[in-house]
Amino acid sequence: MEELSQSLIKTLQNKIKDVISEKRYIHSLGVQYTAASLAMIYDVDILRAEIAGILHDSAKALSDKEILKECKKLDLSVSEVEKQAPSNLLHAKVGAVYAKRKYDIDDEEIISAIRWHTTGKPEMSTLEKIIFVADYIEPGRKMITGLTEVRKVAFTDIDKAVYLELHNTITYLEEKNSNTFKSMDEHTLEAYKYYKNIVENK
Template identity: 45%
Template sequence: MDKTKALELVKQQLPEKRYIHTLGVVQSAKELAHRYGVDEDKAELAAIYHDYAKYRPLDEMEQIIKDDGLPADLLTANTELWHAPVGAVLVRREAGVEDEEILSAIRYHTSGRAQMTELEKVIYLADYIEPGRSFPGVDEVRELAARSLDEAVMKAIANTIAFLMSKQQTIYPDTFHAYNDFAMHKG
């Protein structure tokens, strides 16, 4: 799959500002992949496609969750989570991506999960620290990202949980599972 074609496909799916965010995620993902010895071509493709489904109508995404055997608990979770697992389905179906490592990086880029692969960590983190992001705490995670992939992802997940709790939003179990996994294994 060549990257120019992938970018064209994604550009058709996204408004300008989300496409610019995607280009930022691509840049950060390539840098992180290089630094941490992750396949840079896979990181680039996963980054290009990570928000592919972000602007699909909710009723279409709900149907895909039901029809394609995605976890049923997504249906009662925050709908902001849906574009990640639905994106993995649609990137396979519409863009012909068959690489399971790339698809799982797309699938878990919003929630994280326990036992994240190195590619999943790179995409999760790149999405959080790409140059266009400016929320509180992002610079601290950028600094951590220069030293430790695990510490940076753990902080990003902790910040996300704290932010969601401050707004009294629900937190998807996989997000807690990701946090606990890093907290249990940190060195």
């Protein structure tokens, strides 16, 4: 069984290596290993965390134009906010479909973890939270304000790590754009409010 899972991971790694840049492949490995470590702490199946980690950015190489075309082809809805940052926001939606169709993953929890890895959402499953946080803290990530704290907290309080990550992301978007709330995906804001409440009431 163990051998089987290792060969599955290897197969997926090789497939992913072919469809994304080397830089993003190294990031995906980082997310895979970080997700595995978090899975050990939070009692989640390690293999599922690794699969979600290695596959989470499989649609990230598509340009804005290509991803919009792909959404049309796959019959995926595209919101006004998503239209403003197609690749950034839609690679998660398309990646979830790819996990199923291109990489033969039929585990809904893995697919959902990929679907929500960029924006987050309220009431995430533990695996969803793990991928959301692992994507942000993996060792190859460029150092940004607040990252060290999220890295530390991730291994003791995953809800707080989710909250801090959302807080940092929203602050970053605010600094970049004064129209933040118009250009932010609604799920990010909903997730922020939800996890803020959880952390404050602990």
